[in-house]
Amino acid sequence: MAPSLSCTLMVLRLPLRSAAAAKSSRRPELRPPTSGAPVRQRRAYACRLHCSAPIGCSAPYGGSAAGSVLPVLLGAAIRLSVMALPVEEWRLCAARCWAALEPQLREQLTVASPHDMVRLGCGLLRPEEEAAALRRLCRQARAGKEPAAARFYREEGNRLFGRRHYGAAARLYSQAASHELPGSPEVSVCFANRSAALFHLGRFEVCLEDIARAESHGYPDRLLPKVLLRKAECLLCLGRLQDAADALSVVENKIGMDGIMTSPTHQTLLKKLSQLKIQIHEKESCPEPAQEACGDIQRKLETWEENDSISGASSSLRLNFDTERGRHLVASQDILPGQSLLKEEAFVSVLCPGESLLLQDSSETVWDTQVTNADLYCHRCLRQLLASVPCHGCSYAKYCSQNCADMAWEQYHRTECSLGALLLTLGVFCHVALRTVLLAGFAEVRRLVEWSHSGEKGLHNPEARCRHLGEAPDTRVSTRGIPGCNDNGQYQSSYQAVFNLLPHIEKHSPEHKFLCMLSVVAICKQLQEAGLEAAVLNQESSEKWSKPKTCEKTSGELSLELKIMAEAMLRHVLQLQCNAQAITVMQELGSGDSAVVNKKPVRLATAFFPVISLLNHSCCPNISVSFSGTAATVRASQPIPSGQEIFHCYGPHQCRMRVAERQQLLRQYFFECRCQACLDELESDVKSVVSMRNSFCCPSCRAPMQGEDMLCCSNEVCAISVSRESLSCRLRDLQRQIKEGLELLRDRKADQAIETLLKCQMDAGNFLSSEHLLMGEMEDHLAQVYATLGKWQEAARHLERSIRIVEMHHGPSSVEIGHELFKLAQILFNGFAVSEALSTIQRAEEILSVHCGPQSAQIQELQEMKTCLSELPRSILQRT
Numbered sequence: 001m002a003p004s005l006s007c008t009l010m011v012l013r014l015p016l017r018s019a020a021a022a023k024s025s026r027r028p029e030l031r032p033p034t035s036g037a038p039v040r041q042r043r044a045y046a047c048r049l050h051c052s053a054p055i056g057c058s059a060p061y062g063g064s065a066a067g068s069v070l071p072v073l074l075g076a077a078i079r080l081s082v083m084a085l086p087v088e089e090w091r092l093c094a095a096r097c098w099a100a101l102e103p104q105l106r107e108q109l110t111v112a113s114p115h116d117m118v119r120l121g122c123g124l125l126r127p128e129e130e131a132a133a134l135r136r137l138c139r140q141a142r143a144g145k146e147p148a149a150a151r152f153y154r155e156e157g158n159r160l161f162g163r164r165h166y167g168a169a170a171r172l173y174s175q176a177a178s179h180e181l182p183g184s185p186e187v188s189v190c191f192a193n194r195s196a197a198l199f200h201l202g203r204f205e206v207c208l209e210d211i212a213r214a215e216s217h218g219y220p221d222r223l224l225p226k227v228l229l230r231k232a233e234c235l236l237c238l239g240r241l242q243d244a245a246d247a248l249s250v251v252e253n254k255i256g257m258d259g260i261m262t263s264p265t266h267q268t269l270l271k272k273l274s275q276l277k278i279q280i281h282e283k284e285s286c287p288e289p290a291q292e293a294c295g296d297i298q299r300k301l302e303t304w305e306e307n308d309s310i311s312g313a314s315s316s317l318r319l320n321f322d323t324e325r326g327r328h329l330v331a332s333q334d335i336l337p338g339q340s341l342l343k344e345e346a347f348v349s350v351l352c353p354g355e356s357l358l359l360q361d362s363s364e365t366v367w368d369t370q371v372t373n374a375d376l377y378c379h380r381c382l383r384q385l386l387a388s389v390p391c392h393g394c395s396y397a398k399y400c401s402q403n404c405a406d407m408a409w410e411q412y413h414r415t416e417c418s419l420g421a422l423l424l425t426l427g428v429f430c431h432v433a434l435r436t437v438l439l440a441g442f443a444e445v446r447r448l449v450e451w452s453h454s455g456e457k458g459l460h461n462p463e464a465r466c467r468h469l470g471e472a473p474d475t476r477v478s479t480r481g482i483p484g485c486n487d488n489g490q491y492q493s494s495y496q497a498v499f500n501l502l503p504h505i506e507k508h509s510p511e512h513k514f515l516c517m518l519s520v521v522a523i524c525k526q527l528q529e530a531g532l533e534a535a536v537l538n539q540e541s542s543e544k545w546s547k548p549k550t551c552e553k554t555s556g557e558l559s560l561e562l563k564i565m566a567e568a569m570l571r572h573v574l575q576l577q578c579n580a581q582a583i584t585v586m587q588e589l590g591s592g593d594s595a596v597v598n599k600k601p602v603r604l605a606t607a608f609f610p611v612i613s614l615l616n617h618s619c620c621p622n623i624s625v626s627f628s629g630t631a632a633t634v635r636a637s638q639p640i641p642s643g644q645e646i647f648h649c650y651g652p653h654q655c656r657m658r659v660a661e662r663q664q665l666l667r668q669y670f671f672e673c674r675c676q677a678c679l680d681e682l683e684s685d686v687k688s689v690v691s692m693r694n695s696f697c698c699p700s701c702r703a704p705m706q707g708e709d710m711l712c713c714s715n716e717v718c719a720i721s722v723s724r725e726s727l728s729c730r731l732r733d734l735q736r737q738i739k740e741g742l743e744l745l746r747d748r749k750a751d752q753a754i755e756t757l758l759k760c761q762m763d764a765g766n767f768l769s770s771e772h773l774l775m776g777e778m779e780d781h782l783a784q785v786y787a788t789l790g791k792w793q794e795a796a797r798h799l800e801r802s803i804r805i806v807e808m809h810h811g812p813s814s815v816e817i818g819h820e821l822f823k824l825a826q827i828l829f830n831g832f833a834v835s836e837a838l839s840t841i842q843r844a845e846e847i848l849s850v851h852c853g854p855q856s857a858q859i860q861e862l863q864e865m866k867t868c869l870s871e872l873p874r875s876i877l878q879r880t
Contacts, residue, residue, distance in 0.1 A: 086427045093133045094515040110510040114570045121517045122558050143396040143420030149367045150179035170197040171371055178390035188217035192227050204234040206387045225254045225269050232276055241280055304340055311492040312344040312611055319491055321482050328616050328645055335640040338850035342634035347498050348439055349607035349630045350431045351379050380408040382629045393417040412438040415535055422526055426519045428606045433572035437565050440495035442537040445568045448499045497610035503574040507670045520569040524562045537561050578669050581609045583627050618647030618675040619654040619662050624851040655810050695769045696727045745785055753785050776805030792831025799824050818847035829865050841866045
């Protein structure tokens with residue numbers, strides 16, 4: 001489900017960070033110097049510091065500091081993302097259609113199965129009403145090729161390239177390429193221009209790929225020498241001297257064939273060619289020594305014994321079922337913290353688009369340069385994009401490689417391509433549902449749909465089967481009887497497992513079910529009208545369907561086969577409310593060219609993970625989940641004794657919300673949470689951790705304030721009273737002032753930022769408890785500002801105060817503390833506090849290896865820092 005995206009992460013960018021740090025989304029990031037660097041140079045290496053993160057689910061101030069260690073259902077209990085559901089205009093249109101139905105038909109639809117809903121609803125999408133409204137809305141979602149847009153983005157890219165904003169320029173060239181028509185010679189210009197930006201970014205391998213693309217797409221022969229010189233320079237930088245020399249020979253031949261050697265352009269090319277020849281000769285004469293890896297750090301390999309019954313799970317888990325908890329996973333043996341329990345590739349995932357793809361007015365002709373998820377990540381594997389490969393049929397889909405583009409086309413995109421605007425209009429859940437049935441294939445979809453219709457007393461319905469199992473005399477049934485398991489009793493990450501996830505049909509509101517039904521029927525009718533039915537039913541080869549056909553609509557009625565697909569899709573849309581898994585990352589806002597930038601957690605994709613969906617919720621979970629592309633890894637975050645259930649957090653956590661808030665948000669999953677954390681808070685009068693975090697103190701004597709609307713000082717001698725609203729107003733004003741301080745930092749006015757934040761800190765001390773999380777947040781902000789100024793000792797002092805408050809709220813072994821210690825280790829490293837840095841690195845490594853795993857980039861950077869510090873001369877170590 002969608003994360004809460006209301007807060008942002010402040011990031012301090014300092015020079016010379018590693019490639020690993022550039023790719024990750026951790027709180028502070030550091031490039032340690034190589035072990036051979038002089039000691040005096042080590043101080044100059046600095047981190048790109050991710051400070052004070054009031055975001056997401058695992059950061060100390062209400063959010064996550066690490067993009068790769070976010071709960072699978074991060075923020076799932078925060079209401080459904082706007083992009084998950086259809087656009088508001090279509091929701092209103094469906095609501096009007098529902099209200100206009102005859103009462104008897106509404107009653108029938110309310111209690112109907114997915115099969116009957118599709119049967120009854122096929123004729124309700126009226127051409128002059130709902131269908132026309134959809135066509136109008138689809139015109140607002142730009143997913144087609146637009147040469148005028150390509151020209152606009154290319155010119156904007158040129159403008160930013162001229163200002164040396166190479167990263168932003170590369171992204172704009174990518175957008176330009178995605179809008180060019182197939183076969184257009186302008187595509188080659190986009191790739192060539194992007195290769196120039198990539199060269200300046202030092203991404204030589206990717207630059208070479210773009211040069212090859214430009215050549216293969218017919219880059220003008222008169223401009224080719226300049227691009228080939230760039231190719232030679234890339235090869236030279238990569239140490240491929242012979243290849244570089246060969247490329248220069250090709251350039252010489254090209255220039256010689258032109259015959260005119262006196263023009264300024266030719267003279268510039270010849271001068272550059274001569275310089276590169278000299279550089280190649282120098283490198284051949286004095287080869288550079290091979291660089292040693294820092295410390296020769298070896299990655300630890302995680303080994304485990306595969307579970308015979310649950311795909312991707314370790315043998316330490318088993319699948320159980322009972323009436324109260326349904327399907328769930330329990331420990332079959334004692335489990336240690338950090339132990340890997342489950343590794344699963346998403347059965348299906350769909351990238352969540354950016355809001356700017358949907359325009360407010362179809363007459364608008366100004367193209368948006370805002371970067372969205374669609375521009376930043378591969379639409380198939382979710383790898384971060386630097387130089388995307390565009391789809392040849394639409395401007396929306398982009399991929400990290402031609403291989404990903406080809407696989408996506410073969411598996412599903414040949415069908416989705418012409419439906420891009422409709423899928424953007426109907427939302428991510430409908431898109432996931434369509435892609436799910438396309439990946440499964442019509443034969444498997446039909447088998448399971450028909451299977452769900454058969455059987456006595458509806459026992460092929462997952463809900464009915466679960467009730468039946470619960471009514472059985474022995475509730476400890478074998479896995480063979482559990483919904484989703486195959487005939488051998490194995491629960492696999494398969495379409496059968498996805499199909500058997502609970503859709504909770506009887507618990508959704510009638511209006512919501514009607515909206516979902518009308519949406520999937522609209523998709524199936526569009527498939528039928530576009531002549532894509534045979535491709536959907538896997539009846540033709542991908543070659544024949546390389547271009548979508550169009551034909552006149554012959555009937556308003558769906559074919560029997562498409563009704564089957566619509567029924568399965570409706571089932572999946574309803575399943576997604578409780579089973580959608582949000583793949584979430586930390587994403588940088590803006591161009592990234594300024595010294596201080598913002599980061600925020602974004603829901604990168606929505607996916608089905610059928611095995612992870614077996615995990616029940618607890619507000620105090622015993623696992624951590626990390627992502628790598630479309631794959632998820634589950635690890636134990638604490639000791640789990642044999643027989644204990646494996647619990648995940650769907651979003652509401654006891655450290656972040658009061659029990660009443662958690663219970664309210666969890667109702668969308670159609671259950672009342674009875675986890676131990678909720679029971680303890682409901683059955684005792686003790687204040688929750690969150691209550692303590694949000695508590696006010698007496699402005700006079702600083703004793704805790706008590707009460708509801710009117711707060712009274714708990715100190716009987718003082719007895720001051722004040723309204724909660726007045727203190728809340730004061731808190732809001734304080735938060736506004738903190739925001740102003742951070743804006744000063746972004747404007748590079750560090751001294752003024754310090755003055756503002758110190759004033760805020762003094763004011764907060766007059767009415768907030770010392771353990772209030774905002775007190776720690778301000779310490780974190782101050783640490784950030786002092787780190788910006790290179791005052792590492794002051795930065796460390798404030799961060800240590802922040803860590804004490806974080807530990808009070810989240811515990812000494814929490815992932816939140818791990819992230820804070822990771823940041824402190826880098827500040828101490830930059831400040832050359834060797835002994836303190838080494839001890840902090842050790843503690844951070846112990847905690848983060850449990851939550852992130854030994855192969856995580858964070859652990860690798862900690863080990864690099866430790867190696868650098870450990871290899872310092874003994875005399876230096878003795879002085880520190």
